[in-house]
Amino acid sequence: MSDQSRVRRLTGFAGYAQADAYVHAPQSLDELAAILSHSEKVVLRAGGRSYGDAALAPEILALDLAQLKRIIDFNESTGLLTAQAGTTLDELWRFALPRGYWLPVVTGTSRTTLGGALAMNVHGKNQFKVGAIGEHVVRARWWTPSQGWIETDADHPDHKNLIGSLGGVAALGEATLKLRKVESGMLSVTALRTGTWEESLSALESGRQGQDYAVGWIDLFAGGRGLLHFAQYDPHADPATLQRERQDLPTRVMGIPKSQVWRALKILNRPGPMRLVNSLKWLLSGREVGRTHSQSLVGFSFLLDYVPGWERSYAPGGLIQFQPFVPKDSAAEVFSRLNEMQLEAGQVAHLGVLKRHRPDEFLFSPNLDGFSLALDFRVVRATEQALLDLLHRMAAIVFDYGGRFYAAKDAVLTSQEIARMLDKETVERWIDLRKKYDPEGRFTSGLIERWGLNRVS
Amino acid sequence: MPAIESKQHPKIWSPITMTWKRAIIVGATSGIGEEIVRQLSAQGTQCAALGRREDRLDQLAREIPNLVVRTHDVLQTSTVPDLFAELCRELGGLDLIIYNAGLLTEPAEWEDDERMMEINLVGAIPWLRLAADRFEGVGAGTIVGIGSVAGDRARAGRPGYSASKAGLHAYLESLRNRLSRRGVVVSTIKPGPVDTEMTRHLSMNKMPVQTAVQILLKKARKPGEHYLSPVHAAVFTILRAIPSPIFRRLPLE
Ligand SMILES: Cc1cc2nc3c(=O)[nH]c(=O)nc-3n(C[C@H](O)[C@H](O)[C@H](O)COP(=O)(O)OP(=O)(O)OC[C@H]3O[C@@H](n4cnc5c(N)ncnc54)[C@H](O)[C@@H]3O)c2cc1C
Numbered sequence A: 001m002s003d004q005s006r007v008r009r010l011t012g013f014a015g016y017a018q019a020d021a022y023v024h025a026p027q028s029l030d031e032l033a034a035i036l037s038h039s040e041k042v043v044l045r046a047g048g049r050s051y052g053d054a055a056l057a058p059e060i061l062a063l064d065l066a067q068l069k070r071i072i073d074f075n076e077s078t079g080l081l082t083a084q085a086g087t088t089l090d091e092l093w094r095f096a097l098p099r100g101y102w103l104p105v106v107t108g109t110s111r112t113t114l115g116g117a118l119a120m121n122v123h124g125k126n127q128f129k130v131g132a133i134g135e136h137v138v139r140a141r142w143w144t145p146s147q148g149w150i151e152t153d154a155d156h157p158d159h160k161n162l163i164g165s166l167g168g169v170a171a172l173g174e175a176t177l178k179l180r181k182v183e184s185g186m187l188s189v190t191a192l193r194t195g196t197w198e199e200s201l202s203a204l205e206s207g208r209q210g211q212d213y214a215v216g217w218i219d220l221f222a223g224g225r226g227l228l229h230f231a232q233y234d235p236h237a238d239p240a241t242l243q244r245e246r247q248d249l250p251t252r253v254m255g256i257p258k259s260q261v262w263r264a265l266k267i268l269n270r271p272g273p274m275r276l277v278n279s280l281k282w283l284l285s286g287r288e289v290g291r292t293h294s295q296s297l298v299g300f301s302f303l304l305d306y307v308p309g310w311e312r313s314y315a316p317g318g319l320i321q322f323q324p325f326v327p328k329d330s331a332a333e334v335f336s337r338l339n340e341m342q343l344e345a346g347q348v349a350h351l352g353v354l355k356r357h358r359p360d361e362f363l364f365s366p367n368l369d370g371f372s373l374a375l376d377f378r379v380v381r382a383t384e385q386a387l388l389d390l391l392h393r394m395a396a397i398v399f400d401y402g403g404r405f406y407a408a409k410d411a412v413l414t415s416q417e418i419a420r421m422l423d424k425e426t427v428e429r430w431i432d433l434r435k436k437y438d439p440e441g442r443f444t445s446g447l448i449e450r451w452g453l454n455r456v457s
Numbered sequence B: 001m002p003a004i005e006s007k008q009h010p011k012i013w014s015p016i017t018m019t020w021k022r023a024i025i026v027g028a029t030s031g032i033g034e035e036i037v038r039q040l041s042a043q044g045t046q047c048a049a050l051g052r053r054e055d056r057l058d059q060l061a062r063e064i065p066n067l068v069v070r071t072h073d074v075l076q077t078s079t080v081p082d083l084f085a086e087l088c089r090e091l092g093g094l095d096l097i098i099y100n101a102g103l104l105t106e107p108a109e110w111e112d113d114e115r116m117m118e119i120n121l122v123g124a125i126p127w128l129r130l131a132a133d134r135f136e137g138v139g140a141g142t143i144v145g146i147g148s149v150a151g152d153r154a155r156a157g158r159p160g161y162s163a164s165k166a167g168l169h170a171y172l173e174s175l176r177n178r179l180s181r182r183g184v185v186v187s188t189i190k191p192g193p194v195d196t197e198m199t200r201h202l203s204m205n206k207m208p209v210q211t212a213v214q215i216l217l218k219k220a221r222k223p224g225e226h227y228l229s230p231v232h233a234a235v236f237t238i239l240r241a242i243p244s245p246i247f248r249r250l251p252l253e
């Protein structure tokens, strides 16, 4: 078989960005290093859960690291766990929870791998409290073109640069995380309903006090009303809930087998029905509001895994996620303005998720003292250009207010737009890092090229 | 002072605008191939045009902005794998390949027959096979071969030409059988006489090349063997069904 038979069509999770590349999946860290040392241009890929073009690039070698998923070491008394880069959050919690530990930071899907998590420095619904994943990485081993394998820990000057380097400088081989001890597999969850943008933001702000997690779902069709959830680890629940069987998500949703639910969603996934779904969700939430209930860690954390393949309901055009991070004092103004622009343009996000953040020092970090709002837009051929225009106009406003965007979710921003977000110091850190570890620019991706990061000097 | 260059990077395209964004046309310096490049480019397809005559390629490149051109002799089969990968890189991917290179010459000596076999059939093999391997893995793509009605029945006067086109039809049929369940379209175009340099010396009814290519590009979107006119479809369906003992008694050259 020819080289051409290795070409595969890679898509971002959201199905919007695509590229054909020569795919190879190394079976060991040694094989990974051997291939990397002989390659010209490479894009790294693992779970493929980034929304845009971060884990793909056309016509070059794409190394799929999903096979590198050994859990190497675990210390039951310190909670330090070492695993290979391709290990998913799903594999990690299944290992850790029965032993009394939970992951300090998780993403909305459990399919994220350690490598993808460190490359993007992912955050959870607890970023305001415990920071992003990088703050829990005790040690990391990276392969770099100039120095081969190197190891970093919190004292290493490049630890906070390599974490967050978008797969553009080094390949993570393995990492050691400090896990969180938990007494049970349950959270106590409280829900709160809000009527306007102002209310949603101020309620998230006051409600998060003393809580471990906080997240808001926002109805953009109705201009900012929302349903907020706060959660705390529950030390008093039955310890038997640490067992995997007590965590697993149900196999049916409303009587329909989970694997088929995306088909039902596809029917609903249009502006009219979605307006109704959002309204119903808000109205029906009346039952849970004000009361505290108990929910499994997995159920609360990986809500989006409930319906496998839900992103397919956006086919064939896919979806674009747009997630601005805005300083806290201007968040209400900016978010409500973005919402008005969507209503005016007739292109309203089908889903809006609100989170609270705190600043950190990782490279390209979007985290600041403020809020992020993740918006899902459906792409339809007839209105694709109008949607892109709207997104660029909204981005301009976000930048005007000192806001930022998150690489893992972005699929549309141009290098000129990104230049408004990256300060001089960040660009210098990136340039120095590249000079030191990947002077020839061996690592690349659609995102790195689109953001112009391969061309900075 | 760090600065981000402001050159805009071309967007990695979205699936809904995906059909035939990038194409390779082998044998694009005159006649049908050249017209294919013109019409595809006018529709917004980014093309790579190949052939031996450099002056023709230069002329085309001046006429069509962003056209990728490469001089290439299809007899040099060993150079194809690298060239194929290089063109895909330059185009940023591949959605369509058309093998159009062909020779029709008077078969004065056996070497003439051999040359037609080499250009029309052997030269096609690496291009079609590499595209098949690639598109199978990708799960999308279109492969087009320009055959000929002359490959349907081998008349007395053109053993080499007919054999080469019949061979090409069979090769494409095999690829179609392998790939049609994988989302890949393999289509065989069987033109009758078209007005080009190749047929200049023949006096017969010929289809204008623009018309032929318009029809060809429409039909090529569907898997299967296609004629360019309903009359040809009818006539050649009948001719193909005629048993050999009768066929050889027909008053055909
Ligand atoms: C439903 C859903 C919910 C999500 N929720 C959240 C969320 O709550 N918070 C959040 O922060 N993110 C979230 N994400 C985004 C996701 O967590 C990130 O995009 C993450 O990077 C995906 O990891 P992956 O393993 O799938 O990596 P890929 O998508 O395959 O790759 C992502 C990046 O990591 C690089 N990379 C991969 N492996 C390595 C390695 N070993 N070494 C170096 N670089 C590597 C790639 O080159 C690429 O740049 C969500 C995504 C989805 C689909």
Ligand SMILES: NC(=O)c1ccc[n+]([C@@H]2O[C@H](COP(=O)([O-])OP(=O)(O)OC[C@H]3O[C@@H](n4cnc5c(N)ncnc54)[C@H](OP(=O)(O)O)[C@@H]3O)[C@@H](O)[C@H]2O)c1
Pocket: B026, B027, B028, B029, B030, B031, B032, B033, B034, B050, B051, B052, B053, B056, B072, B073, B074, B075, B100, B101, B102, B103, B104, B119, B146, B147, B148, B149, B190, B191, B192, B193, B194, B195, B196, B197, B198, B199
């Ligand atoms: N015209 C008709 O009536 C008719 C009917 C049925 C089928 N066809 C088929 O249609 C195709 C195009 O024919 P046409 O009528 O357009 O003829 P044409 O004008 O002579 O074009 C033939 C093309 O093939 C290329 N070619 C020939 N030998 C080549 C080689 N060794 N390497 C690379 N390229 C080579 C030529 O390019 P260079 O010379 O620059 O290399 C030219 O671009 C042929 O396959 C032909 O068999 C034509």
